[in-house]
Amino acid sequence: MNVDIGNALSAVAAPGISRAALERLDEQVATAHERIEAGMEAGEHGYAALNLPNRTDTDEIRVAVDRVTGPDTSAVLTVGIGGSALGAATITDALNDADDPEAIYLDNVDPDWLSATLDRLDLETTVLNVVSRSGTTAETLANFLVVRETFEEAGVDWTERTIVTTGDGGPLRELAERHNLPSLAVPDGVPGRFSALSAVGLVAAAVCGHDLDALLRGAAAEAETLTGSLFECPAYAYGATTYALDARGARTNAMMPYAESLETYAEWFAQLWAESLGKDDLGQTPVRALGVTDQHSQLQLYRAGPRDKLVTFVTVQETAARPIPDTDVDDLSYLGDASLGDLLDAEFEATEASLAAAGRPNVRIEIDRVDEFELGGLLYGMEAACVLAGELYGVNTFEQPAVEWAKKATRGLLGGGEFAEAEAVAEKTELRVER
Numbered sequence: 001m002n003v004d005i006g007n008a009l010s011a012v013a014a015p016g017i018s019r020a021a022l023e024r025l026d027e028q029v030a031t032a033h034e035r036i037e038a039g040m041e042a043g044e045h046g047y048a049a050l051n052l053p054n055r056t057d058t059d060e061i062r063v064a065v066d067r068v069t070g071p072d073t074s075a076v077l078t079v080g081i082g083g084s085a086l087g088a089a090t091i092t093d094a095l096n097d098a099d100d101p102e103a104i105y106l107d108n109v110d111p112d113w114l115s116a117t118l119d120r121l122d123l124e125t126t127v128l129n130v131v132s133r134s135g136t137t138a139e140t141l142a143n144f145l146v147v148r149e150t151f152e153e154a155g156v157d158w159t160e161r162t163i164v165t166t167g168d169g170g171p172l173r174e175l176a177e178r179h180n181l182p183s184l185a186v187p188d189g190v191p192g193r194f195s196a197l198s199a200v201g202l203v204a205a206a207v208c209g210h211d212l213d214a215l216l217r218g219a220a221a222e223a224e225t226l227t228g229s230l231f232e233c234p235a236y237a238y239g240a241t242t243y244a245l246d247a248r249g250a251r252t253n254a255m256m257p258y259a260e261s262l263e264t265y266a267e268w269f270a271q272l273w274a275e276s277l278g279k280d281d282l283g284q285t286p287v288r289a290l291g292v293t294d295q296h297s298q299l300q301l302y303r304a305g306p307r308d309k310l311v312t313f314v315t316v317q318e319t320a321a322r323p324i325p326d327t328d329v330d331d332l333s334y335l336g337d338a339s340l341g342d343l344l345d346a347e348f349e350a351t352e353a354s355l356a357a358a359g360r361p362n363v364r365i366e367i368d369r370v371d372e373f374e375l376g377g378l379l380y381g382m383e384a385a386c387v388l389a390g391e392l393y394g395v396n397t398f399e400q401p402a403v404e405w406a407k408k409a410t411r412g413l414l415g416g417g418e419f420a421e422a423e424a425v426a427e428k429t430e431l432r433v434e435r
């Protein structure tokens with residue numbers, strides 16, 4: 001990926017960062033890079049994620065996937081949540097086309113949605129991909145139990161079409177061993193939100209026939225750019241700029257890819273950024289946006305609302321053309337000489353310029369096309385940017401203790417034990433206004 005931070009400079013935007021401040025910040029980047037490099041070399045928890053391009057065994061993934069797929073495989077149903085689903089969904093949503101098996105992600109426990117999803121599947125030709133590092137995530141286990149029961153009630157042997165990716169121990173590991181299911185390991189030291197380039201993120205892509213090695217080659221190429229300077233490393237340029245802009249008031253970061261196929265990528269980025277950096281009352285709020293669509297939804301706020309936002313554009317250099325037919329509508333006749341790709345590109349450039357003209361900071365991330373190599377580079381680049389930002393913030397990038405409170409409250413509310421958090425739920429302060 002390439003990065004253009006020109007529209008984040010204080011000569012263009014407020015908040016913005018001066019070139020002199022970037023130069024000073026580059027000294028901190030150099031120090032942070034040394035820490036990151038040491039963590040990678042030692043395979044330390046979290047930093048180990050940046051070693052995945054050279055660690056992930058794609059042959060092992062393909063062998064396991066081959067045990068549950070066949071020429072008639074019509075769908076891969078992934079049961080997982082957070083980092084155990086979003087990386088995989090980013091990859092298949094970006095790369096799948098109409099000829100590929102449908103990639104579906106059960107990462108919520110909405111009963112109506114889940115039932116409607118299961119009702120429309122041909123279970124005989126569906127691969128069940130269960131993913132959980134801990135193996136104890138309530139949503140994943142609950143969904144798996146419901147899906148398994150659905151297979152059984154349909155008389156379809158779920159054990160013949162289920163693959164499990166999980167940690168060394170826990171209920172899912174035991175299930176895989178008990179039923180001799182093909183299983184893969186969640187790599188040690190890799191938090192879920194950083195695991196897209198491991199079996200966690202690659203099994204669904206393998207079922208859909210995508211080139212795992214090209215994904216990892218793209219990530220490896222991005223890893224090669226990690227140097228001690230933000231002026232030489234696109235990932236560090238992005239991580240350092242977002243940190244600096246947050247420190248100057250850009251408390252929100254709207255991730256706005258100009259490609260429908262990258263909409264899920266923005267959702268993946270939101271977990272990566274929020275769960276990694278949202279600690280000690282610090283962290284920049286990620287917003288999921290989509291170009292051109294949100295030019296008709298959120299752009300008004302980005303351009304004329306509070307000066308507390310950075311907009312990150314992801315633009316794809318090579319897009320399909322698809323000519324726009326001529327029209328006799330006078331005001332729109334200019335469209336007849338263009339393609340939809342031309343319109344998408346023009347709208348991106350116009351929106352980028354409109355923010356700059358209003359002094360609103362924005363950064364451009366460029367990828368050549370949406371294919372395995374480029375996507376692998378984008379995922380890796382954002383992970384490295386996030387690790388750098390975490391070093392600059394001085395937070396524990398790789399843990400997520402704040403999510404445990406609600407889990408305990410949920411467990412208590414469902415009779416899974418005595419938890420003070422559950423009692424706190426009952427003590428809610430109310431001021432109800434009812435119809």
Ligand SMILES: O=P(O)(O)OC[C@H]1O[C@](O)(CO)[C@@H](O)[C@@H]1O
Nearest residue numbers: 082083084132133134137192403
């Ligand atoms: O892979 P697991 O253990 O099911 O966790 C799923 C997700 O839940 C979290 O642990 C947050 O609760 C995320 O960090 C993780 O991606």
